[in-house]
Amino acid sequence: MEKLVLGYAPTRRFTFSKEDAMKYKQLIKEKMESFGLGIDIVDLEGINEEGLLYERSEEAAIIKKFQDAKVDAVFFPHCNFGTEDTVARVAKAIGKPVLLWGPRDEAPLENGMRLRDTQCGLFATGKVLRRFNVKFTYITNCSVEDPTFERGFKNFIGAANVVKHFSSLRILQISTRPSDFWSVICNEGELLERFGIQIHPITLDELKQKTLKIEKTDTPELLEAIQYIKTTLDWSSVTEENVRRIASLKVAMKQLAAETRSTAIAIQCWSTLQDLIGIMPCLANAILTDEQIPVTCETDIHGAITSIMVQAATLNTHPTFFADITVRHPENPNGELLFHCGNFPVSLSVEEKPKLNKHFLFDDHSPGTHEGEIKGGSMTLARFDGDHGEYSLFLGKARGIEGPFTRGSYVWVEVNDWPLWEEKLVKGPYIHHSVGIHANVVPVLFEACEYIPGLTPDPVDPTEQEIRAWLRGSDLNKPSMVVSQ
Incomplete structure (x- = not known):
């Protein structure tokens, strides 16, 4: 059987911490790989130096990369607030099952600043995906190590595989x-x-x-x-x-x-x-x-x-x-x-x-x-x-x-x-x-x-x-x- 191919498009927004977004991009990928599902993951490395979705000018290149790889589903983890309009346009163009999730935010720093505001961005992206008539799966905002993430991710991958085989039956x-x-x-x-x-x-x-x-x-x-x-x-x-x-x-x-x-x-x-x-x-x-x-x-x-x-x-x-x-x-x-x-x-x-x-x-x-x-x-x-x-x-x-x-x-x-x-x-x-x-x-x-x-x-x-x-x-x-x- 062919492996399921997952497009991995971690996203950030420029007003929040780039460093933290890049850290979570890696942590999330390592966690996915640890589940041992035997899927192929196509990431955004090579699109830009960060391997993150945030530049609207790179939207066409991201779409082409996923289409060329014939991805069966796309995962948009919000490593900070994220860039909701680009997420929606990429998701719409690919036309495959979409997973939306982001790791739970830490407490504000001592000086009151917040590094990511991931949860807030998820609310925004959910709304824009609806505007674009994109069906999507959502996992509750939680830590990378939370069993809820593993459960939801595995369930989504199984569902995407059902859709893949059903659509070519x-x-x-x-x-x-x-x-x-x-x-x-x-x-x-x-x-x-x-x-x-x-x-x-x-x-x-x-x-x-x-x-x-x-x-x-x-x-x-x-x-x-x-x-x-x-x-x-x-x-x-x-x-x-x-x-x-x-x-x-x-x-x-x-x-x-x-x-x-x-x-x-x-x-x-x-x-x-x-x-x-x-x-x-x-x-x-x-x-x-x-x-x-x-x-x-x-x-x-x-x-x-x-x-x-x-x-x-x-x-x-x-x-x-x-x-x-x-x-x-x-x-x-x-x-x-x-x-x-x-x-x-x-x-x-x-x-x-x-x-x-x-x-x-x-x-x-x-x-x-x-x-x-x-x-x-x-x-x-x-x-x-x-x-x-x-x-x-x-x-x-x-x-x-x-x-x-x-x-x-x-x-x-x-x-x-x-x-x-x-x-x-x-x-x-x-x-x-x-x-x-x-x-x-x-x-x-x-x-x-x-x-x-x-x-x-x-x-x-x-x-x-x-x-x-x-x-x-x-x-x-x-x-x-x-x-x-």
Whole structure:
């Protein structure tokens, strides 16, 4: 995955201390780098001797530098009062997510003079950004070492990465939706017009031809996929030929995604594919999802969109899993089963060697499902969906719990108030499909929606008020706050 590129434009104003502004420019950059996020930072060194934004005559050079570097977001830390009009013009020209923050001011000197007046400048810049119709993220004015800064910065970087991947999203659609699945109907034209999301459709016959062609070869890519399956899974229930075909299908799907420059796949996983090549695609889906190419079942385009957003919220460091929200826990009133036939990433399995099996629902019992329970812990569940021209992003957090054995890929989870979740999911615009990830990224996805016109965040737990309080740092002295990162 490409790294996120951050434009770093620390700013000052001539009437305040240049020396202190330069000191904080360095302190802030060192702090950002200490977070270990793996981002590329493009600063203003070379624009002037200070590496600071303050001269209006240098505005064009700053814009060009950021545009040439193809920055994905811009951070304008106010190292003293700052130059609000230039900040706004640069932000407007770049057109990417903007982070506004400044380090908390020290007490006045003994002679009554103040060196920075950073907070005052933040008020001014916020107003001017609004005048320029620039969306921006704000972190509470605090010290460089304050946990609020680290929390807000990391959250912004995650949100900017979501926006980056969302804005360049192309989905490989393998065949139409199954005829019985009216719930996954989507408006392809509206997705393109509203969000710029492209869909590249191909037929199952195209996938079949490519799979069978690859199967006859011994390319390193195919041999690696076969070896992965044999080493990682218990494949005793299927044949050597089954393993080779499943591996060939995985390689074919990955190549088709690369050829079409797609970052996610939505596939008609049953039942025509089994008639064509005699296998289920579940394990192939699982392996690709582990490789950061999420695959959704039943040609669920909105599910694929969700998967890319959720994956990007972790800076592409965690795999997603695509699940049916299925049945309530037999004993826990807030418990629910997340399940699918056999597509959850292998890396999430609780078993040392999870089972490669034959499908347990369809009459042909074709091989290719990856079955077993996945690990619990803290998770985020999300769903991008819409109808009647309105789109929203369902957000909630859950934790894994004990529950009875079931077939397929599964995990039992507990949420704060299941009847509330159920009401929201049934009344829509959502369906039974969701995307899970083992990370708390609700605040990241919530913030990302600020930069995606036409997409409304719809958090159920934590609430919008709790998310905003957490981002402000209001919970640091209030142990009762529930959101964690």
